[in-house]
Amino acid sequence: MAKAALHLINLLRGWPHPGLLPKDLLSASSQAVLSNPEVFIPALQYGADPGFQPLREALATWLHSHYRVPRNPERICISGGASQNIACILQSFTDPNVTRAVWLVNPTYHLVFAIFDDAGFKNRLMEFPEDDEGPNLEVLEEKMRQFEEQDEQGEKKNQIPVKDPGPHRKFYRHVIYVVPTCANPSGKTMPVKRREGLVRLARKFDGLVICDDVYDQLQWPIDQKDKPTIRPDETIEMILPRLCDIDLAMEPSPNDPKGFGHAVSNGSFSKMVGPGMRTGWLEGSTAFAFGLAQTGSTKSGGSPSQFCASILADMIETGTLQKHLADKVRPNLQHRHRVMVDAIHTHLLPLGFQPREAGQLGGNVYGGYFAWLTTPDGISSRVISEVAMADMLIIGNGSMFQVEDNKHEIDTDKYIRLTFAYVPEDDITEGVRRLGVVTRKIQENPAKYQCFDKALSNSSLIDLAK
Ligand SMILES: Cc1ncc(COP(=O)(O)O)c(C=O)c1O
Structure with missing residues (x-):
């Protein structure tokens, strides 16, 4: 009998499952907006x-009760989503000559590399390692110190700004990019001490920490196998202080007389509502939020995503977004994560894969969209991902998330990222099973698969994520 053709399973794509898109709520809020001239005009x-x-007001109220910080809409600036906002932050607060380096934990969310390149930082991305608690600050500090020493000896003329920050902005000397909560790709959440340490480091070196806080509201208690599902209400472990709040609570920084701050929170509705909304927000100091609003493209057309912002404002004001997250998104992601973890235990643990179990080491909370695994016996994840394509399975291999630092000290090729948020639930289990089959084939005959290394370019894989 002929073998049934396998259907394609894409565990790379970081999208929400179509069933999670709140079309009815969006429809109701759109109707409300469009029926009121005071709003729709x-x-x-x-x-x-x-x-x-x-939306600034509604977000200020919601974020104030979520993070337990003082309510202040002036700290918020609406954006066209997290990615677009990083570009605006770099346009307004960095200069390719004044800003000496961009520091990225390795592995990093791969789609930010091009945003930094576009802002003039190609070949100036510096990697630093992470440990079980996230970014390794000892190594980062040492690298920044060494960098400063060498840079001092460099030609000063290279440091003359090519832009003018004007009175409402400043150019930072360093940028550090992190995802403090439920990191993409590693799933790690930084404990409070690590957050404080990173803010102090940024202050010491005149750095700006850009925090993609896009998964903060998408966390849940880890569901226990064979126990009744724990309702994914938010617990204190899920509400760690943002770096921008830690920074603002500290004494004024000598490097920053105008009070722009050394950390900003980059929020997004993409994962909570739908990426097509292309709307997000920045929260930082009032000076930073005002300065960001001075970005040329914003001054020209006004803030981006104006119409989507009006719909999202209605959803937050009426509480439908918060209810959607509590009753639908978090329980669904919690369940999907459980399904993937079960499949990993059945099909991958016996082969020697090691998954990241919780956001914080030893914690009870997971979140975000991705599982992160270490491959058995250091098998190359590039090889696994290439062989998996023949079995109609697309996965994220660790080298996709590798920072292109020319020193190449950290190798991410032993990691795999799997998305549990997007595909139908049955495909989560089937995809993990196929990954097990592929890995076993490689384990049984490694020589046969050696040539697969570097056969597939990561840029073509990244296209498959779209
Ligand atoms: C860490 C991180 N930042 C930003 C984004 C993209 O956000 P947005 O759709 O708001 O541009 C993603 C999407 O996967 C992400 O994981």
Whole structure:
């Protein structure tokens, strides 16, 4: 009998499952917006530079109760999503000559590399390692210190700014990019001490920490096998202070007389509502939020995503977004994560794979969209991902998340990232099973598969994630 053709399973794509898209809630909020001229007229015109004011107000109320910080809409600037906002932050607060280096934990969310390249930092991305608690600050500090020493001897003329920050912005000397909570790709969450340490380091070296806080609201208690599902209500372990709040609570920084701050939170509705909304927000100091709103493209057209912002404002004001997260998104992601973990235990643990179990080491909380595994016996994840394609399985291999630092001290090729948020639930189990079959084939005959290394370019894999 002919073998049934395998269907393609894409465990690389970091999208929400279509069933999680809140079309009815969006429809209701759109109706509410479009039936009220006091809302739809400003919503459909050019907007204010810092963003649609009702969304700033609604976010300030929600984030104030979520993070237990003082409520202040002036700290918030609406964006076109986290990615677009990084580009705006770099346009306004960095200069390719004044800003000497960009520091990225290795592995890093791979799609930010091009944003930094576009801002003039190609070949100036510096890697530093992570440990079980996230970014390794001892190594980072030493690398920054050495960098400063060498840079001092460099030609000073290279440090003349090519741009003018004007009175409302400044150029930082360093940028550090991190995902402090449920990191993409590693799933790690930084404990409070590590967060404080990173803020102190940024202050010491005149750095800006850009925190992609896009998974903060998407965490849940780890569901125990054979026990009733724990309702994914938010617990204190899920509400760690953001680096921007830690920074603002510290004494003024000598490197920063105008009070722009040394850390900003980059939020997004992509994973909570839908990536097509292309809307997010920045929260930082009031000076930083104001300065960001001075970015040229914002001054020209007003804040991005004005109409989407009006719909999201209605969802937050009426509480439908918060309810959607509590009743649908978090329970669904919790369940999907459980399904993937069960499949990993059945099909991959016996082969020697090691998964990251919790956001914080020894913790009870997981979150985000991704599972992160170490391959058995150091088998190359590039080889696994290439062989898996023949079995109609697409996975993220660790080298996709490798920072292109020319020193290449850290090798991420022993890691695999699997998305549990996107595919139908049955495909989560089937995809993990196929990964086990592929890995076993390689383990049984490694010589046969050696030539697969570097056969597939990561840029073509990244395209498969789209
Ligand atoms: C860490 C991180 N930052 C940013 C993004 C993209 O956010 P946005 O859709 O708001 O640009 C993603 C999406 O996967 C992400 O994982």
